[in-house]
Structures are given as structure tokens and as C-alpha cells.
Amino acid sequence: MNVLFALLVLSPLAAAEPLSVAGLLEPVEILTDRWGVAHIYAQNEHDLFFAQGYKATRDRLFQFEMWRRQATGTVAEILGRRELQRDIGTRLHRFRKDLDQELNHYHPRGKAIIEAFVEGINAYVDEVLVGPARLPIEFELLGIEPRRWTAADVISRHQGLLSNVTSELRTGQAVHVIGAEKVRELDWYRPGEPELGLDPAIDGSLLKDEILGLYQAFRGPVEFLPEDIVAEHRADARSHDRLRDTVSRAALPAGDGTDDIGSNNWVVSGRFTQTGFPYIVNDPHRVLAVPSLRYFVHLVAPGWNVIGGGEPVLPGISIGHNEYGGWGLTVFGQDNEDLYVYDTNPRDPNQYRYLEGWEEMRILREAIPIKGESPETVELKYTRHGPVLFEDREHHKAYALRAAWMEIGNSPYLASLRMNQAKSWEEFVEACSYSRIPAENMIWGDVDKNIGYQAVGISPIRPNWSGLVPVPGDGRYEWDGFLPITALPRVENPEKGYWGTANNFMVPDGYPYPEALHWSWGDEIRGLRVDELLSSGRRFTIVDMMSFQHDELSIPARSIVPLLKELELDDSRSRQARDLLLDWDFVVDKRSVAAAIYVSFERRLLDEVASTVVPEPARELIGRLNKKRVIDWLVAPDGRFGEDPIAGRDAVLKASLSGALSDLTERLGADTRNWQYGQENFKHVAIQHALSPAVDEPTRAKLDVGPAPRGGYDSTLNNTGSGDNQTSGATFRVILDASDWDNSIATNSPGQSGNPDDPHYRDLFELWVKHQYFPLFYTREKIESVTESRLELQPAGATDR
Numbered sequence: 001m002n003v004l005f006a007l008l009v010l011s012p013l014a015a016a017e018p019l020s021v022a023g024l025l026e027p028v029e030i031l032t033d034r035w036g037v038a039h040i041y042a043q044n045e046h047d048l049f050f051a052q053g054y055k056a057t058r059d060r061l062f063q064f065e066m067w068r069r070q071a072t073g074t075v076a077e078i079l080g081r082r083e084l085q086r087d088i089g090t091r092l093h094r095f096r097k098d099l100d101q102e103l104n105h106y107h108p109r110g111k112a113i114i115e116a117f118v119e120g121i122n123a124y125v126d127e128v129l130v131g132p133a134r135l136p137i138e139f140e141l142l143g144i145e146p147r148r149w150t151a152a153d154v155i156s157r158h159q160g161l162l163s164n165v166t167s168e169l170r171t172g173q174a175v176h177v178i179g180a181e182k183v184r185e186l187d188w189y190r191p192g193e194p195e196l197g198l199d200p201a202i203d204g205s206l207l208k209d210e211i212l213g214l215y216q217a218f219r220g221p222v223e224f225l226p227e228d229i230v231a232e233h234r235a236d237a238r239s240h241d242r243l244r245d246t247v248s249r250a251a252l253p254a255g256d257g258t259d260d261i262g263s264n265n266w267v268v269s270g271r272f273t274q275t276g277f278p279y280i281v282n283d284p285h286r287v288l289a290v291p292s293l294r295y296f297v298h299l300v301a302p303g304w305n306v307i308g309g310g311e312p313v314l315p316g317i318s319i320g321h322n323e324y325g326g327w328g329l330t331v332f333g334q335d336n337e338d339l340y341v342y343d344t345n346p347r348d349p350n351q352y353r354y355l356e357g358w359e360e361m362r363i364l365r366e367a368i369p370i371k372g373e374s375p376e377t378v379e380l381k382y383t384r385h386g387p388v389l390f391e392d393r394e395h396h397k398a399y400a401l402r403a404a405w406m407e408i409g410n411s412p413y414l415a416s417l418r419m420n421q422a423k424s425w426e427e428f429v430e431a432c433s434y435s436r437i438p439a440e441n442m443i444w445g446d447v448d449k450n451i452g453y454q455a456v457g458i459s460p461i462r463p464n465w466s467g468l469v470p471v472p473g474d475g476r477y478e479w480d481g482f483l484p485i486t487a488l489p490r491v492e493n494p495e496k497g498y499w500g501t502a503n504n505f506m507v508p509d510g511y512p513y514p515e516a517l518h519w520s521w522g523d524e525i526r527g528l529r530v531d532e533l534l535s536s537g538r539r540f541t542i543v544d545m546m547s548f549q550h551d552e553l554s555i556p557a558r559s560i561v562p563l564l565k566e567l568e569l570d571d572s573r574s575r576q577a578r579d580l581l582l583d584w585d586f587v588v589d590k591r592s593v594a595a596a597i598y599v600s601f602e603r604r605l606l607d608e609v610a611s612t613v614v615p616e617p618a619r620e621l622i623g624r625l626n627k628k629r630v631i632d633w634l635v636a637p638d639g640r641f642g643e644d645p646i647a648g649r650d651a652v653l654k655a656s657l658s659g660a661l662s663d664l665t666e667r668l669g670a671d672t673r674n675w676q677y678g679q680e681n682f683k684h685v686a687i688q689h690a691l692s693p694a695v696d697e698p699t700r701a702k703l704d705v706g707p708a709p710r711g712g713y714d715s716t717l718n719n720t721g722s723g724d725n726q727t728s729g730a731t732f733r734v735i736l737d738a739s740d741w742d743n744s745i746a747t748n749s750p751g752q753s754g755n756p757d758d759p760h761y762r763d764l765f766e767l768w769v770k771h772q773y774f775p776l777f778y779t780r781e782k783i784e785s786v787t788e789s790r791l792e793l794q795p796a797g798a799t800d801r
Helices: 045-059 061-072 080-091 099-107 110-128 136-144 165-178 180-185 209-219 239-247 426-431 527-533 541-551 555-566 573-581 592-614 618-624 627-635 645-668 696-702 767-769 780-785
Strands: 017-020 028-033 038-044 264-267 279-284 295-301 304-310 320-321 325-331 338-344 349-353 359-360 362-368 376-382 388-392 397-403 440-446 453-458 490-491 498-501 684-687 705-709 731-737 747-748 787-795
Touching: 028 045, 028 780, 038 045, 045 061, 045 295, 061 080, 061 110, 061 136, 080 209, 080 362, 099 110, 136 696, 165 338, 165 618, 180 618, 209 388, 239 498, 264 325, 264 440, 264 453, 264 527, 264 541, 279 320, 279 325, 279 440, 279 541, 295 747, 304 731, 320 731, 325 426, 325 731, 376 388, 426 440, 426 453, 440 498, 453 498, 498 527, 498 705, 498 767, 527 541, 527 555, 541 731, 555 573, 555 592, 555 627, 555 645, 573 592, 573 645, 592 645, 627 645, 645 780, 684 767, 684 787, 705 767, 747 767, 780 787
Parallel strands: 017 787, 038 295
Antiparallel strands: 028 038, 028 787, 264 279, 264 498, 279 731, 295 304, 304 320, 320 325, 325 440, 338 349, 338 397, 349 359, 362 376, 388 397, 440 453, 453 490, 684 705, 731 747
16 A cells, blocks of 8 residues: 555644554654644654655655755756766765664664665655655756655765865965975864975975866756746746845865864853753754754654754764753864875876785776766775776876765764763763764763763874875875874863863873874864853853853954954044944944944954055965964064064955955945944845756745844854855754753744745744754653654554554
8 A cells, every 4th residue: 555644733732643654663743832843652662764855855855856966976967967976976976885883883774764664755755756645846946856866865965064175285285386394284183283385296286176087076066057947937047047146055164173164062050050960962064954953853752752953864863961961063174185196097097006006996997877877887996995986097196085974973963863862971972982073072961960071073093194185095094093082172070060062172182092083173263262251250040051052243353343442444434344343242243233343343353454465476265364374464464464574464354344345335234323233235145046047036936034233243243144144054953951841942944845845944943043942842741742743653553544
């Protein structure tokens, strides 16, 4: 019997109709609350994860289908030849080791759990293909249908927070152009000073961007064009070109904490809370998208009672709590990639030099389907270190990636399955020892009043090089295994009574394994603010935690604005702006005119300082400067600012302020009363669907969410990014109260559903932009009080349909 069930929207008091579904062993009940969170009650583990897969797919079907196509290298099948490079890159980087061993790494019953999850996915896919359910609008717009999943799709690494081969190539290019010492002083490396020089065997002039073409294609977002859309809903070319650069694409961070994407978390001991029990607080910052990257769910079955969020395509909960404790994460950052450069045999390009001889590349051949064409057969080449990304036949070179995340046990977040059942700090640490990708700062707080911190991630040990530049693949640069996760930094019940992380430097003095860590960290700015807020010594409430997550005080402003005080400014407009900044409280509030002036000024200042301190040949390679370093140079200017460094520094400040005022006048007019920061013409949030630039205006209005005014920027705890439109930050937040889990609260903008026709597609957006939360209820009684719909799933044959 085919799967035949649809969601019933009923009042909390109405009885749910039992529905028959093939694949279940026993009945399952799903209560969906008024905020779209599904609370799944199953009688066994198989049915629990089956139902999680089913419900998440129902809510996010298009998201699931695009994940599957990116994971399997079948995007060209629906979008044509322009996506062939992506599909080649995907297949080149596909996990190809023992699948059973891989699945069971994440949980003792990992294979059974993941396969049950996939069964649930396929149950819903089967339903929409042969039953009465209607496909979401995206499928109609593209003229496609979803396809079934396999367990191999779940463990794809294509959307993992990986690092750092892109920055490795750019650093190598910069070293070639301006030298290792100049590159080193332009960043803030820790701990110590890494070796950045290129090996003499590396020809720096051959380090071209095209080397990473397949890697970037594999990692990058899918872009839709008008020709992909059915004719009646297709955008015209002009509209598409105008909108394409503003779409919230799924860009991925480099992992060093210096870009807009970062996260905050902290755990506070009961010594400093109103209740006497820990608060566990987390707001991961990722690309804003519709639907949201993350998805809340509550999983209840024998041995399982866990609630929280994770990526909807993965079983389990990556951030949340069970009966015993709660946990959260931020990016710790690790260098788990290396770019190897080989000499190839002039007589046989499929051979590369290793030690004293030639080794053969392993070659696989795969046929890739292409829309409107015959499949194309491609060669995928591998050295002993990993996939060959690029071959330079003219210079007899090949470039391959060695990536720790291609080893067994490196699918992002799946080790959370073990964390979901942890009953104590000790069990949580044990569960963390299986979490290899991404590298994270894990925090924990429990009902026994313990708090703790454990860094996780896979850490290659490089005994003789920094890992920051490409190296020869001839055998002289090899990893010496991996550092055990439990040897990474850890803290249990810290004396200060709290622990917070914000992608900042988390390595204690005298740490014995620096060679296993990365060197590039963030600017410490958000981390400083977390510590400042939590170190007051007073006792906090949940409302304090809400305020801290949305804190918009700028520490850079507090450091830079005083430098304006004694400047001799030539025009009254600049003097008035300077005075306004000197009277400002440094809070980047959406209603503030001073905030608009400061953010415009800081943007100009960063560009001016970069033009001053970065040698011209390396400016496009160095990228965005670390703000801590910028402040250092402004406070103590050197000869790069001119013969009189202080006068040169002051000239940079004046030019930046004047330029900012000109920018604001051009953008918002001459009347400064119209210069409030948060507005559609300056700081705002408009979350655009991936299809948005490719569709007509009426369809776009249905898909997009916003706009709304915003405050904050990339250096505030409420990290709203460095652009005018917030395209990254925390749409997902949790504040967990270990004294009573029903007191926990959350956000997940714009909504739980990915279907534009579903009320839960955008219903959480308004709460989020107003800095408000919804209750994350845990007990059955509380859940029943806000239940919006009920679904009872019965094993096939248990009901007569």
C-alpha cells in the first residue's frame, strides 16, 4: 500500500485522524505547536527517526531536494551544462570509504538511525509523487520533481564549515608577491609566529585562482537563472541582473572568525543566575536564508527526549537539551585542509613525483547527466593525499587537496546523536570525542549545576610546517596523525562562574599541542563583549540573556571615536558629526543617527587603512583586515602613514569622516534627521529566496521575506553583518534554563516551514526583528496548551484507508 497521509490542522482539543504509513513499526504521534515546532512521540527508536525524516521533508521538501542534488552531483541534470563543474567537484570530493563504518561512527546504532531517517524522507517523497499531496511552488517553477534519498546522501560534506585551502592559496600568492614578513604583520597570528615562506620547490608565480575552480564549484551556492524557470513566471533579464547580487547566498566562512559569519555562546553557573541553575545560551551566525538553515524539532521515544535545532536534512539535534543538560556551539576553527603541489611526469601526466620515484594517480570514471544532453563521462583523479583539483600540463604540475574531512567520521554535526543522550558532563565529553567536523566550541550546563566547555574537531598534526601556504606533495610534508579531541582545550566548572566563546582565541597559555591548531583567529571583539557583560558579578535573569544576545555596543567604536576628539576639522559638517559621535553611547541602534555616521565612517576607514598599510600588489589577495590590527595601527601609527605618522593617521581619519558624510548625503539626503541607521536605504534585512532573481515580481513577493530595519553590524554581539542588507547572522537562537526546561525560549526566522503556502513560512520573522522569542516548551502539558495540529501515524494495515 502506498504512503497516504496528509497534515491535519486541528484544534488542540480535536482528535487526530489515524493515518496509515508503510515502514512504521508502531504508532507515532506528532504534535505541532503554534510556532511550527513538531513534537514527535514514538514508541521505538526506528519510528522516532523515521518520523523526524518524514516531518522535516514535509516542511522543507525543496531544501531537501537541492541538498540531495548537491550531495550527489546531479545539479546539471536540472540546470544544464553550466553546473557540470559543480557536479564534477562534488563527485571528486565524495566520501568513498566504508559506509557502514562511517554511519556507525556517529552513534552505536548510527546505521539504523540514519537509514530510518532516510526511510522517512522517502516515505514523504513517495507520497508527493504518487499521492494527493501538492508539491511546493519551487518544483512547479523549475518543472522538476523530488527524488528518493540514500544514507550516503546524509553524510555528504558539501555544506560543512570547512577550511582553509582558499586562504592557504591566497596567502601563498601574497607571500610570492610581497614576502612572508609583510604578510605576517598584516594579520594577527596566534600562538606564536608561524612560518609563511614558500618551499623553494614551489613556483609562486604558478599559484593561480583557477587551481581551486573545482573546489569552489563544489562548495558554492546554486544560482538560478530566468531560463531555469517556466515561462509564465520567468523574470526579465534586467530584473534578474539587478537582484542577483543581493540574494542571501549560502556562502561559507573561512573558519577563522574574521568574516561576517560567526557565533556566540555562553553558559552561566547557577551562582550567577536568578534560579541557581545554569543558563545555556547560543546564537550561531550563518547565512540568512528562506527557509531558515536550521529547524526545530522535539524527539521523544524510549531513551530519547531531546529538543532543539539542527539542519533539517540531518537526524538528531545539534543545539538543544535533553532531561539532563543543554549544549550549544560556535566555530572553534581548525586547519584541516592542505594544498599539495606535485611535479608530474612529462611523459605521463597521470604520474606524480613522490620521494624518489613516480606514483600513479588513481583514476575513476563517472557519467554525469546533463539537462537536454547526453551524459558526459569525466575522469576523477586522486593522489595518495586526495583529489586532484587542477593539472597544469604546460608546467608539468598537479594540485591536490588533502582534507581531514574526507576521513571516516567527518560528516558535519552527526555526532550530535551521541550528545543527544548524554546524561552528565562526563558523558557529554565522551560524546564530543566523536565530533570531528566542524571544529566547534561546545558548551554544557546541566540539572546537577555543572557547566563546562570542550573544543572539538579533527586536528592534523603537522610536525614541520604551519599549514598556511601550499607545500610540495613529494613526501617531505606529511601529517603525523590527528590530535585526540579530548586533548583540545577543555574547562569544567570554571572558577569565574561562566564560560563564553565568540570564535575568539580559546587556547590557554602553555598549551602543549600548538602544531595541531590553526593560527588565524578573529579580532576578539565579540569575545571581549561577552566577557564584559558576564563578569559583572551580579545575578542574571533570562531577560538579561535576551538583552545580551541582542547587544549592539561597538567596541571598535569605543576605541576609534576618541581619536577624533583633537582633530582639526576644516568644515562645520565634519565638526558637527564628530561632536555627535563623541556624545554617542557606541550602541549601533537602528534608530540612531550617530550609528549611521559611525558605520559609514568605519567602512571608509577600513578601506583607507588598507590602502595605507597593504602594498598595492597584494590588496586583492589580503582581503579584509583584522579590526584589532587596524586599531593597533591607528593608535600607534608607523612610517607607512608618512614622514609624520601621527599627522598621516589624522589625515586618514579626516578623509574617512568626510567621505562617510558624503556617502550619507548621497544616499539619504542632506537632512541629517533622515540619517537613522535602520531603514531600507541603509541597514535592513530582506531575506531573499534562492529563486528570487529568476522569477517575476508577483512570484518574488510570495517567496521573499522582509524588509525590516535592523541595528548592529559585524562587530556587535547582535551580528548583523557588514553590508547594508543583513545576509548573515543569528536567525536561530536558544536560551535554555536548566532549572525548568519549560522556561527556555528560542527564535528561528523566518519560520519553520519551507513551503511559501504554509503559515509557518514567515510567521517567526516579525518576532525576530523585534528581538522577541517564542517558548520552547518541553513537557507534554505545556506542549498540549499550544498545540496547533495533531498527526497520528499508524503502521500500514493498522487502519483501513
